[in-house]
Amino acid sequence: MPLAIIAHGGAWDIPGELHAEHLDSCRAAAAAGWNLLTRGETALDAVEAAVRIMEDHGVFDAGRGSHLNADGVVELDAGIMDGATLQAGAVASVKRVANPITLARRVLHESPHVFLVGEGAERFAQEAGLPLCEPEELVVPRERELWERKRRETQAAPPDALFRASDTVGAIALDGEGNLAVANSTGGTFFKHPGRVGDTPIIGCGLYADNTLGAAACTGWGEQIMKTVLARTTVDQIALLGNPMSAANVAIAYFKHRVGGLGGLICMSPRGEVGFAHSTPYLAHAYMIEGMSEIATGMKA
Ligand code: GLY
Numbered sequence: 001m002p003l004a005i006i007a008h009g010g011a012w013d014i015p016g017e018l019h020a021e022h023l024d025s026c027r028a029a030a031a032a033g034w035n036l037l038t039r040g041e042t043a044l045d046a047v048e049a050a051v052r053i054m055e056d057h058g059v060f061d062a063g064r065g066s067h068l069n070a071d072g073v074v075e076l077d078a079g080i081m082d083g084a085t086l087q088a089g090a091v092a093s094v095k096r097v098a099n100p101i102t103l104a105r106r107v108l109h110e111s112p113h114v115f116l117v118g119e120g121a122e123r124f125a126q127e128a129g130l131p132l133c134e135p136e137e138l139v140v141p142r143e144r145e146l147w148e149r150k151r152r153e154t155q156a157a158p159p160d161a162l163f164r165a166s167d168t169v170g171a172i173a174l175d176g177e178g179n180l181a182v183a184n185s186t187g188g189t190f191f192k193h194p195g196r197v198g199d200t201p202i203i204g205c206g207l208y209a210d211n212t213l214g215a216a217a218c219t220g221w222g223e224q225i226m227k228t229v230l231a232r233t234t235v236d237q238i239a240l241l242g243n244p245m246s247a248a249n250v251a252i253a254y255f256k257h258r259v260g261g262l263g264g265l266i267c268m269s270p271r272g273e274v275g276f277a278h279s280t281p282y283l284a285h286a287y288m289i290e291g292m293s294e295i296a297t298g299m300k301a
Contacts (some may be wrong), residue, residue, distance in 0.1 A: 002290035004174040004272035005033040007050045008169035009060055009284035011219045011264030019284075021059050023297045026286035029053040030295050033173055034288045043173040043181035044082055044105065048173035051078070051101040051183045057138050061167030063261050065140045066151065066187020068147040069194050074187055076100040079107040079201035080108055083157060083180030083209035090112050090201035091121040093194075096132040103130055103184045104201065115201065150191050154276040168200050170207065170217030173273040182209040182217050182231075189222065198222020204232040212268055214238035214247070220263015220280065234267050244268060244275030246299070264301075277301045 007029040009022045032053050033046035057065025066074045080099035081092035089108025092115070097103050106128045107116055116124050125132060131297060168186035170184045175181075184207045186200040198223040199206035206222070208231040209215035216234035218225050225231075237247035244267045255261030264278030266285060274287050278301060286297040 001174060001178045002064065002272045003037045003176060004031050004268060004274065004287070004289040005037060005046055005050065005171065006267045006268060006274045006276070006285065006287035007033065007054070007169070007171040008217065008219060008264070008276070009054060009169050010262035011278040011280040011283040012167060012280045013280065014284060018059065019130050019299055023286070023299065025054055025057045025059060026284050027295050029169070029171060030283050030286040030288055032204060034170060034295070037173060040176060043175040043179045045082065046173035046175065047171040047181045047183035048080065048101055048105050051169055051185050052099050054169035055101060055185050060169050061187045062169040062185040063100070064138050065143065066138060067190040067192070068139065069188070069192045069196070071194050072147055073194070075137055075194065076138070076185070076187055077197055078103045078104040078181040078183070078185040079203065079207050080299055081203060081207055081209040082108065083182070083211040083215055086210060088203045090115040090203065092117045092197040092201050094121050095117070095135045097125055097130065097131045098120050098138065101183050106130065114203065117197070131268045137250040144204045146190065166200070168219040170219060170266065172209070172215045172217055172268045174268060178211065178260045178270070180211050180214045180215045180268060180270065180273050182207045184217050199225035199230070202226060204229050206231055208232045210235060212265060213267045214244060216265055216267040218263060218265045219283070220261065224255065224259045224261045225263060228261065229264055230255055230265060234265055238267060238269050244273050246275070248275035248277035252279055255279065
């Protein structure tokens with residue numbers, strides 16, 4: 001089985017001046033995961049490392065740099081799944097964890113539960129020895145300005161708010177043991193109601209991995225992704241069609257047709273073939289499969 005990794009930095013109407021930064025960050029994320037895979041580390045290690053790079057970067061709606069909620073606070077969601085065992089870990093609405101993907105992974109390994117939220121998730125972080133940060137450390141000036149502007153408005157959210165809502169990040173990897181893993185992280189939608197959770201940490205909706213079927217990670221408008229159980233829908237299509245690119249296209253066509261879905265996804269077969277598709281203008285992504293001479297990047301499928 002070839003080693004393989006694919007990472008994405010969100011599906012939305014990414015402005016031209018941000019393309020290079022998105023592609024560079026996706027490439028760096030894929031490279032970090034790839035380095036681990038080539039050293040014999042696991043797919044779980046690779047996807048966690050890839051997502052951490054994007055959580056730390058500041059350009060994405062994940063980790064530092066995420067959108068603020070209606071209270072002006074960053075609230076983060078993340079999930080991770082092991083395709084070998086179907087073990088999963090997820091956290092939501094955490095405000096004091098800079099790398100929620102690492103907290104999700106600790107839930108996967110160290111908790112009898114799958115999903116922890118809010119204060120309970122932060123308490124688990126402390127119990128697991130992970131550092132907590134100040135909520136303000138997660139806020140960048142760009143997002144504070146957007147939030148101030150929105151707060152001054154008297155009308156409902158402008159339509160482009162939805163397009164800006166889709167900068168979630170994710171990664172899928174296949175390691176030398178033939179194990180798949182998937183990881184996702186987001187700050188959720190701009191100006192969301194406090195406590196709102198989207199698809200990103202929800203197993204089957206934002207992410208899914210099963211060594212016997214394939215893996216998928218979704219990005220976009222979470223409410224629509226949840227209603228269509230998009231990650232598991234995509235994985236079922238991989239199993240049915242045997243080709244992840246066709247599976248990605250079928251899943252996005254269904255998403256668009258059934259709920260007018262705005263978003264995108266990446267996926268991988270148990271043999272390390274990749275697929276990606278989107279209904280938005282762009283999906284920033286990067287991938288590397290054993291045998292390729294360098295990491296491939298792109299903004300469109
Ligand atoms: N897809 C990210 C969210 O809706 O929260």
